[in-house]
Amino acid sequence: MPELGNWLLWLASLTTAYSLIILIIGIRRGRDGANLIASGNNAALAAGGLLTLTAGLLFYNLAASNFRVEYVSHYTSRELPLFYKLSAFWGGQQGSLLLWAWLLALFTVAVLLIYQRKNLPTLPYVIAILMAILLFFNTLLLFVAPPFALLAQIPANGAGLNPLLQHPAMAAHPPLLYLGYVGMAVPLAFALGALLSGHLDDTWVKNVRRWTLIPWFFLTMGIMLGARWAYVELGWGGYWAWDPVENASLMPWLTGTAFLHSIMIQEKKSMLKIWNMVLIIVTFELCIFGTFITRSGIISSVHAFAQSGIGPMFGLFLVTTTVFAVWALSRRVAALRASNKMESLVSRESTFLMNNLVLLGATFAVFWGTIFPLISEAVRGVKITVGAPFFNQVNLPIAMALLALTGIGPVLAWRRSSTENLRKQFAGPLVAAGAGVILLWILGVRHLYAFITMLLAIFVTATIVQEFYRGVRARRQSHQENWLAAVWQLLVRNQRRYGGYVVHFGIVLIFVGISGTAFTSHLEATVRAGEAFAIGPYQVQFAQMQFGQDAAKQWMAAEVRVSREGNFLRTLQPEKRLYVTHEQPTTEVALLSTWRDDLYLVLAGYEEEKQAATFSAYVNPLVVWLWIGGWVMALGTLLALVPLAPRSVNVHASKKPRRTPRLAQPREELIATD
């Protein structure tokens, strides 16, 4: 049945092309084009349906181990568990591209279903742009990377999925990232729709915020899961290596974060309109750029992606879309000029502007470091590269500035903060930070960056706690609610704001987790059975080696008894495996994770005759807070995104336009407390 796949792809592509063309004609006809636009919309829905069928067919062939399909035989094997057979959908290039196209089509369907009845004048433009992007992916699937290519001879078994990829985090990591990359097409389409149609009022801003938060959420989760996977699977003791592929996912996240903040300034103050357009265009292009650099092979990465014809295609797409977006923007520059001006350096707008610059600075540093080998070769003829040390050295101070702004920005007043406002907002957090200095000193934190980071973490947490406390106190006074009800009502009635604070708290935890890197200890030790070695507070005793094998692999596992400060904790089993289908051995890390630190053990080798095992051991302080921070961020984003009560949306919508910023009124939303 796989032949059907090609037919479905052709049908989907033709439908997409039809939708695009008919929408453009419909838009050009203006009032008379309504029927055409309706037909174009229906075609877009149909394309979504057809691609869903196509994806379903590939899932079916993967599950049924139909090795006649080259893709299936390439990435799965009979003995693979069903879960990994299905996740092999995005194990290779063709499937990944199909996933992109399918997700993009689904996003389009969602946009259509939500806005079709609302008579949004920009909607036809938005759909047309999404269809144009989809057409690009469809073309790739038809001509460059066909997922349903068939083999002349059907192999008895497939090649199987690389064992390193057989991990739940790795099954979820690629589709989450793709949802992030693809999803950024929607805010881009809204922005371009506004530019092309000339409906530059704030409607697009309102719509686009939510549609940016969705892919941003997926990007966050995708990056976190990728880091988690690298940490538990790769065995080098870290989670982030500043590899070009990792950088490629971080860059749109940074600019997307900047956009999410500066769009608020536009919403509230009608400023930064051109800047916001530029930011969303840059964010989308960076999503494409990531795929371009990794798949074209112009930058060598430790991620061994297949290099193929899609690299140049993505390059071409990148250039075309950028030129188009810049052209669309240039036509409206005059209309986008700000009607308001920044009034004070000590105001929320200006700290948001600083936040934007810092985020863009970080993006530029990452971008520069990633493409530097290319530049130096082109300009000076020498190939020079910069690795992790560069990125760490540059980004740590930038990140700390960002963390500081996370605390300062949200509690400053709009327009201008009075001295009174500053005292009121910062007295508490500064006292907390002062106490933090003493506490950190007593705890023995002497590393400069770690000290500053933890201090800022305390400061930012204090501002967040203060915000929640004041909000809850106000509700309790005005509504006579108990604490719990007050917290809930506070969240429900202003989800965006308090969800945002929760995200900020997640960021704080992530920074705390990262600051632990300053205190990592690492050693390599060779010990005989019965002997022990010490690392940090841990004693690690190698008890014995066990060997075994099953159909898929041979393995050896060291039985290791771990104690902390003399107390036995538990037995760990770092392993080395050799899979039948793959020549190289793989490492199974043993991890003992606590809130204080992780003991991370890798079995590096074993000498039979001496009965001596070599271990690579790490003690990584505070890492667990990084993962917890990731989950807190996800929770906060959902809180800001998913309406908890139908009323909250209405309250929000009706309240906003009436809100006028007042001088010396620190928190408009908290009038009751003041």
Add this chain to the structure above:
Amino acid sequence: MNSRLKIFLAVIVLVVAIMFLIGSGMNDTMVYYVTAKELKADPVKFVGRGLRLNGKVVANSLTKSAATAFEFAIMADGELVRVRYAGILPDTFKENHEVLLEGEYTGEGVFVARQIFTKCASKYEAVPEHDSTLMQK
């Protein structure tokens, strides 16, 4: 001072600071790609610099002086370079396979590798290979 001027100055200070960070970061951490030929032709030039060197591990050249101390040789464009490495060899390290070394060249003609990256000939895509320790401090 006018508020807008203050904001403008703050922006300038920020941009200059970030540029400075990037510039000084580059100077401290640059690593040059060299070929074995360049290295042999003018060894003095490269001593003390961060270097990346590509080559194929020579068969039977691997010796082990301790559990985590290795010596081997790599071959690239007809030149043989001796390599010393203290640490754990990546799982993907194999004789006759391509490796990418990062480290320094000593005067006595030995390349001291700090990190070994391997490019396995795997046909599987999306397989990251940071089996070597990528983030050494």
